[in-house]
Amino acid sequence: MKNEKLILKWLNGDMSPEELDTFKKTEDYKSYSKIASYAQDLQPEQLNTVQTYQELQQRLDATSKTPKVIKPNFGWVRYAAAAVVAVLLSTYFLFNSDEIQTQTKFGEIAQTQLPDESEVFLNAKSSISVNKKSWDNSNRMVNLNGEAFFKVTKGQKFTVETPAGSVQVLGTQFNVKERDSYFEVQCYEGRVQVIKDTDTLILTPGMRYRNIDGIAKQTTSLTSTEPSWLDKESEFDAVPIGLVFDEMQRQFNIKIEAAQVDQKIVFKGGFNNTDLELALKSVCNPLNLDYKIDGNAVKIVPNAS
Amino acid sequence: MKSKDSENLCKEQTYKNFYTSYVQGAKNFALYKCGDEAQALDLTQEAFVKIWQNCADIDFAKAKTYLFTTINNLFLNVIKHHKVVLNYEKNSVQEDRSYQDPEYLLEEQEFKTNLNQAIANLTEAQREVFLMNRIDGKKYREIAEDLNLSIKAVEKRMSTALASLREQIPNI
Numbered sequence: 266m267k268n269e270k271l272i273l274k275w276l277n278g279d280m281s282p283e284e285l286d287t288f289k290k291t292e293d294y295k296s297y298s299k300i301a302s303y304a305q306d307l308q309p310e311q312l313n314t315v316q317t318y319q320e321l322q323q324r325l326d327a328t329s330k331t332p333k334v335i336k337p338n339f340g341w342v343r344y345a346a347a348a349v350v351a352v353l354l355s356t357y358f359l360f361n362s363d364e365i366q367t368q369t370k371f372g373e374i375a376q377t378q379l380p381d382e383s384e385v386f387l388n389a390k391s392s393i394s395v396n397k398k399s400w401d402n403s404n405r406m407v408n409l410n411g412e413a414f415f416k417v418t419k420g421q422k423f424t425v426e427t428p429a430g431s432v433q434v435l436g437t438q439f440n441v442k443e444r445d446s447y448f449e450v451q452c453y454e455g456r457v458q459v460i461k462d463t464d465t466l467i468l469t470p471g472m473r474y475r476n477i478d479g480i481a482k483q484t485t486s487l488t489s490t491e492p493s494w495l496d497k498e499s500e501f502d503a504v505p506i507g508l509v510f511d512e513m514q515r516q517f518n519i520k521i522e523a524a525q526v527d528q529k530i531v532f533k534g535g536f537n538n539t540d541l542e543l544a545l546k547s548v549c550n551p552l553n554l555d556y557k558i559d560g561n562a563v564k565i566v567p568n569a570s
Numbered sequence: 571m572k573s574k575d576s577e578n579l580c581k582e583q584t585y586k587n588f589y590t591s592y593v594q595g596a597k598n599f600a601l602y603k604c605g606d607e608a609q610a611l612d613l614t615q616e617a618f619v620k621i622w623q624n625c626a627d628i629d630f631a632k633a634k635t636y637l638f639t640t641i642n643n644l645f646l647n648v649i650k651h652h653k654v655v656l657n658y659e660k661n662s663v664q665e666d667r668s669y670q671d672p673e674y675l676l677e678e679q680e681f682k683t684n685l686n687q688a689i690a691n692l693t694e695a696q697r698e699v700f701l702m703n704r705i706d707g708k709k710y711r712e713i714a715e716d717l718n719l720s721i722k723a724v725e726k727r728m729s730t731a732l733a734s735l736r737e738q739i740p741n742i
Binding site: 308 | 582583586589590592593594597598601611615616618619622623679682685686688689694703704705709710718725728729735736739
C-alpha cells in the first residue's frame with residue numbers, strides 16, 4: 266500500500282491542515298475516504314445504560330447468592346449510587362435541612378431511591394419530596410407532584426400524597442399520575458389503596474383507577490408490567506385529547522395551540538417521547554388533524570380536506 | 571493498602587461510573603467479534619459480572635483492558651459463530667433523498683453492500699481494529715490500550731484491513 270503512513274495518520278485524525286490538503290490530491294484519498302466515511306455510517310445499537318445496568322444488577326443478584334460481595338456493600342453505598350444517578354440525569358437533589366427533593370424538567374426521566382431503598386422513577390415535569398427528619402420506616406410518606414412509578418420494598422405503611430388524593434400501600438409496584446384535573450393510579454404488583462376525596466378503594470394487580478374532572482372510572486385486567494413511559498413512550502387509553510397535548514408539552518418542552526380541535530375527542534394510542542415529529546404524526550394522523558411546528562410552538566388544527 | 575473510593579471498583583458508585591463509561595464501547599467491540607447484538611450485550615454483561623466478582627483484585631488503571639480481554643476470552647468460549655454483518659443507520663425519512671438521481675442511489679446502495687461484505691470477510695483482528703477506529707472513533711493509542719497491543723500492531727492491522735477492503739471492492 267502506497268502512502269501507508271499518511272493514510273494511517275489521516276484515519277487517526279493526526280494530520281495537520283497542510284498535510285491534509287496535499288493528501289486530498291492523491292489518487293488514494295478518493296477511494297479510501299469513501300471506504301472510511303461509509304464505514305462510519307454503520308450503526309451498532311445504542312445502549313440505554315440505565316436499563317442495561319438494571320439488567321446487570323439482576324444478573325449479579327442471581328449469580329452471587331454465595332456470600333461473596335454485594336450485600337455488605339449495599340447499605341449506604343447504594344444510596345450514594347442512587348444520588349449519583351439522580352445527578353447524572355440532571356436532576357437535582359436539594360439537601361435542605363430536612364427535605365430530600367427530586368424533580369425533573371421537560372422531557373426528563375429520573376430515578377431515585379428512598380431511605381428504605383424503595384425505588385422511584387419520575388416522569389417529565391414531576392417532583393417528589395421526602396421529609397428526612399420525620400421519615401419513619403413504619404410510616405413512610407412521600408409527596409408527589411406529577412407522575413411517578415414506585416417499586417416499594419416490603420414493609421409498613423407507605424403513603425404517596427398528591428394534591429389530588431393519596432395512595433397507600435405495603436410493598437408493591439404502582440404508577441401515580443396527577444396532572445391538574447387528572448388523577449390516575451395503576452397497580453402492577455401487590456395491593457394499593459387509593460383515597461380520593463370521599464372515595465376509598467383497593468386496587469389489585471392489573472387494576473387502574475382514573476379520575477378526570479371529578480368523574481371516576483375503574484378498569485381491570487390490564488396486562489402491562491411497567492408503565493410505558495419508562496421505555497420513552499407515552500400511552501393513553503381513551504383520554505381526552507387536551508390531556509394528551511398536555512403530556513406532549515411536558516415531554517418536549519413545547520407550546521401546543523389547539524383551540525380549534527374538538528376537546529371532546531378521546532385518544533387511544535401512544536407517542537414516542539424522543540422524536541417530536543414522530544409523536545405528532547402518531548397522534549394527529551389517526552384523528553385527522555394537521556400540525557405545524559414553528560420553533561417551540563406547535564399549532565394543531567382539524568384537517569381541512 | 572487502602573485505595574481511594576473513586577478507584578475502588580468494589581464501591582458501587584465507582585463500579586457504576588465505570589460501567590456507564592465503557593459499556594457501549596465494550597458492547598460494540600463484542601459485536602465486531604460475534605456479529606450479533608443480543609449475544610454481544612450478553613458477553614459484555616457477563617464480563618462486567620466478572621469484574622464485580624473480582625473487584626478487589628483488579629487494578630483500576632487496568633480495568634478497561636481487563637474488560638476487553640474478558641470479552642475476548644468469553645467470546646472464544648462461545649461455540650456459535652455468526653458472520654459479522656452490521657446494519658447501516660436506517661434512513662427513515664425518505665423525502666429528503668428523493669431528489670437524488672436514482673442511478674446515484676443505486677450505486678450508493680451497491681457500494682454499501684460491497685463494503686459490508688468486505689468488512690465481513692476481514693479477519694477478526696483486522697475488523698475489530700478497523701471498526702473501533704471508524705465507528706467508535708478511537709485513536710490507535712486507545713485501541714492499543716483496550717486490546718493490550720502495541721500501537722505498531724494496531725497500525726499494522728489497520729493498514730492490512732484497508733488494503734483488503736480496497737482490494738475486495740470493485741471499481742473504486
